[in-house]
Amino acid sequence: MSEVVNVAEKFGKNVFNETVMRERLPKSVFKKLKKTVEDGAELDPSIADVVAHAMKDWAIERGATHYTHWFQPLTGITAEKHDSFISAPTIEGKVIMEFSGKELVKGEPDASSFPSGGLRATFEARGYTAWDCTSPAFLREDAIGVTLCIPTAFCSYTGEALDKKTPLLRSMEAVDEQALRILKLFGNTTSKRVTPSVGPEQEYFLVDHNKYLQRKDLIYAGRTLFGAMPPKGQELEDHYFGAIRERVAAYMKEVNEELWKLGVPAKTQHNEVAPAQHELAPIFEQVNVAVDHNHLVMEILKKVAGRHGLNCLLHEKPFAGVNGSGKHNNWSLTSDNGINLLNPGETPHENIQFLLVLSCILKAVDKHADLLRESAADVGNDHRLGANEAPPAIISVFIGEQLEDVVDQLCSTGEATSSKSGGTLKTGVRTLPDLSKDATDRNRTSPFAFTGNKFEFRMVGSADSISSPNVVLNTITAEAFKEAADVLEKADDFDTAVHDLIKEQLAAHRRIIFNGNGYSDAWVEEAEKRGLPNLKSMIDAIPALATEAAVNMFEEFKVFTKAELESRVEIEYEAYTKAINIEARTMIDMTGKQLIPAVVKYTTILADSLGKIKSACPDADTSVQEELLIEVSAYLSDMKVAVSALIELTDKCSAISENKEQATAYHDEVVPAMAALRAPADKLEMIVDKDLWPLPSYGDLIFEV
Template sequence: MAHLRFNALQIAQSRQALPVPSPAERIADYFGVYTFTKDIMRTLLSPEAFGRISDAIDTGGRIDRDIADEVANALRSWAVSKGATHYTHWFQPLTGSTAEKHDSFFDIAGDGKAIEKFKGSALVQQEPDASSFPSGGLRNTFEARGYTGWDPSSPAFLMDNGAGGKTLCIPSVFISYTGEALDYKTPLLKALAALDKAATAACQYFDRNIDKVVPTLGIEQEYFLVDKALYVARPDLVMAGRTVFGHAPARGQQLEDHYFGTIPPRVNAFMVDFEFEALKLGIPVRTRHNEVAPGQFEVAPTFEEVNLAIDHNALLMDLMEKVAERHSLKVLFHEKPFAGINGSGKHNNWALGTDTGVNLLAPSSKPKETLRFIAFVVNVVKAVHDHADLLRASIASAGNEYRLGANEAPPAIMSIFLGETLTKALEDLENKSEISLNKGDNVYYKLGLNRIPALMRDNTDRNRTSPFAFTGNKFEFRAVGGGANSASTMIVLNTIVANQLIQFRRDMDARLDAGEKKELAVVEVLKQYYRDSKRILFEGNGYADEWVAEAERRGLSNIKSTPDALAVYLKPESLALFEKMGVMNHAEVEARYEIELEKYIKNVQIESRVMGDLATNHVVSTALKYMNQLSQTAKSLVDLDMVNEAQPVKGIIRELSGRVMTIKKNVEAMVEARKRANNIGNSAEMARLYATEVKDYFDVIRYEVDKLELLIDDEDWPLVKYREMLFVK
């Protein structure tokens, strides 16, 4: 095994950055060339069909089958002209990844001749095997029928197969034969529709010209890159997506020199390559940089409508993995692939835009617009306060359990950072019954350097330790895991805000019906909301132990375990909320709980098995061979009458022996704990046992293995080390 490690290192060190030719001189010349945009539809469809499809995209209007036939014909014509041979309904089942079943445009006519055919019925609906996807008990394994349905609000696109052909991908929902949602997109679309309706109604108190509110999202995606040869030489990375063993290198991220540093040539070539491909698909990637941890990087796009942003993020992750293969790299999206350094998040920057071009979360100097801004901010704060545990459940996973609260990511405590200026405005609202948001004059830094242009200071600082922070004109939810589908969080966030805005309208109407003036009614309602929810506001260091104690005094939840977090979905108030808002019925919520619980169990189970295999068949066996070498050395020293010189060698042998025995004992105990958990028929209890009795052995075994890494000769150690995976690029 040692030879495998050094062979992998030799291969990794010999690789060079690949040349990546640009598709064109200007991004505008190739942006979206593989996307079936409105401009393309306008040229290929009749005015009536284009109007109907535009109405469906913009307002959710119905698409009849006759229109679908015309759209399908236009799609086929466009796709074939670009080199497509197949089509697929591209959807997001509850596995956490994307899914596709490719069908050919090719068909045989009655006279036996080959034709290219794509009907509206094939565009609108396909039938994948629903029994093979997780359903959480909604379907029996022998009941196979399920349906995918075209989502016209997310444009179709072409995916290069890498073998000379392309596939037309049609973003779709996925439902069971009995109509329940088996995907992320279906409830997300319902949550977005609920928020649009509720927010538009709330806007009427401030501006009757607003007819639509569109939640927007910008997803900052963090990830690690590892050379493919080094990745393959680490079975834990291959099987579990994270390293279960690995001693911290002498140099990690403590020098803070990787963050925003020069991007390594191979990595930069990979970034340029996948950005070219992403831009062709209409994914508006804009930012690339080194992240804090060595080997960690980030990509971020421009804000888009939530549904499209989530589709694009799922597509981007898939695209990054495919492009990485060309560069002999592996992308790691796991929340905590390496111990002792920062993990990866997927920061969700969320805002609310109107059809009049207004960002409802952007401050204003105009009194009427300020009142509206404060109203929406306070309602978001109230929604997060009242449903903090549900928001925590939306980010719960086996991977994120390692990341949250690890002195790098927000803790499991849900809190909100608003900044000094906005917090003072809300305090004035509560204490003085007045709303004043003093944006103030522009403040510039005086650097004493005439040649440097004046630098303007924002009216508040940012807080990177807050899980839910206001950052000037949006809220940034930093607690979402790097490998997650953001739809899970966006379903919850948009639902709870929609629910809160409905309550805001009820409270407002009650006061208005009682004869209260509108502006006064708004102030009084918001004052009460702020009083009820201000305990969730926190401006300090969310990483500090003092905050944990302070949060407990405030009565804020700190749900550290994934099974405990997921259990919030089954609370009566959670079930009632989703059903009342028309987002999910009880059965769909319960199914998602079961699926997420099962994913947690399987992930921890895989980690446990990998840990047992590596500890026994790689580490312990290597330690025993090394002990034998040392024993021969000690014996030779004694034979040479060098007894004193043999003592340190004997001491190392004793330490090795003790650590090997500890590893062996704990691996056996972990296996027995796993067997006990597997024999439990109840999934909730099984998950609890995996979260406690099985995982309790992880740190103990890892500690001993990582100590052995320091004791055993580097030439003999079988596993690629952290210093090699993180710094060889």
């Protein structure tokens, strides 16, 4: 029987949270820091030394020797530089352990070696990390010891954001300010702050570590670049929510315990649709904390896997032919006094505040669909979006039957007089209770679905940071709220004005609503008729970041400057190029050093066998061996031609100097060449003796965990 875990005792034990601060800080200092955290007030610099001293003592008592400013550069992962608490040695040869307010509030990592998209020249090295006191510091335990991690933002010497957190914090302030204006219009003067909350569901694959080490593609690219489908895939639908295997259950147990110690509210775990695929979901948190915690989730998933002889794959499409992985970004807006702006209530047709908020969000998503799509664009997601398992690359909004009926009433007659109710679900079994139904079903094919009191943005890739989509959601919503408040604050008759504005916005942006099957070809045709953008690849989506509309909006709300947006465009083109170049060169390496030699060996064995049989028995039927030899030799020739073409195209594209042109060339020329090389290789895998094939098969990887 496994060890009993006391979750309440374990939860947050490695976090410098409110409970710890209340115990260790003077009352006046605690109040000032709490005001900053809860009200978004400016940090009082006079308290920094006191907080730093208390934080240091707490950390050292728990074995910490170093501290680090933990930040999120534009690499897509986190970064850190460790400094010990040791001060200058004393005359007696001992050391003093110190940590000042200045060291807590500000760090100076080298900014020249992180992506900046031209914001910083290589020789301009200075950058600053600034303490985000709204996200609690925590202790991380690993092989190098215990480290105090301080969540921070990262900016250049000249003030530009070089990270994913700074724009997120700016966008939170923008939507807070405009949402309060909306609440005030409805007579709410008690709410002082509106905060976006997020619960990101994280999908991932687990494979055996020893088999992982035999696949250069998994090591270098995070996904399989070759691989034929096994006899069984996911067609039996027996993995989803199935019984969790013991090895995986032991892994999940340790993941939970590690996350709980870090204050991450991991709640739900289950098998996902594909074999070897799983999901972990937390409880909702303030968005910047949720972003930090999701990075910790990804880190812990990978770290703990190694202790169980496993590897965690976070790539969006590690295996062709089975479902890929994403993370559903469940987003809502909640005031400090508990008002959820996305709660429709029992009778949404009477909830005018909700209908205004809904119409504003529909307007925001329709107006900036390209930006929302771009926020989920990464190289791995190109293999997943629209692949009959994930949302299509077309942005649409599912609002369900109940709300669609209210919208229909408002648009057709100008009045909404009723709301459909859920009713009762009767199971037909006497011993089972009748269940109250929700007023609408769910739609798993929708990229942006209303699910009762939140919107679920389902496009985000499993390896990606959730910061970018939430920056976009916060900012486009802030813009729509501002435009609505600007109109309504000037109205002489508020009731009439808000009614007219809701109807006007719903009618103008109704095209973004789609409650049907987002996987169907018919929807692609319908979306085109509606004028909805279909940005199929990351390359198609990137330009949305720096359009005139995007620049104007982000600059108005001080979330991004034009220079910061243009820098991110350059960084994303560069990231695409580098990722595809690595994949292409990995395929070339594997083909030349592993696949071709294995196939040559197999054909040699076949030829030797054929010769010996003919020599021993000239009348024996050797047609099978002859056909096999001809077939394998033909595929081998195809593979050699394809790898030569890939080498030529990769060399040609790598020589292009302009970022966008180079990324486009990799997308248009190298990616199809990679597919052309994979095709004969996967056919050969199905023919060549398993003992000779140098790579663990899909069956080995996804069924033997």
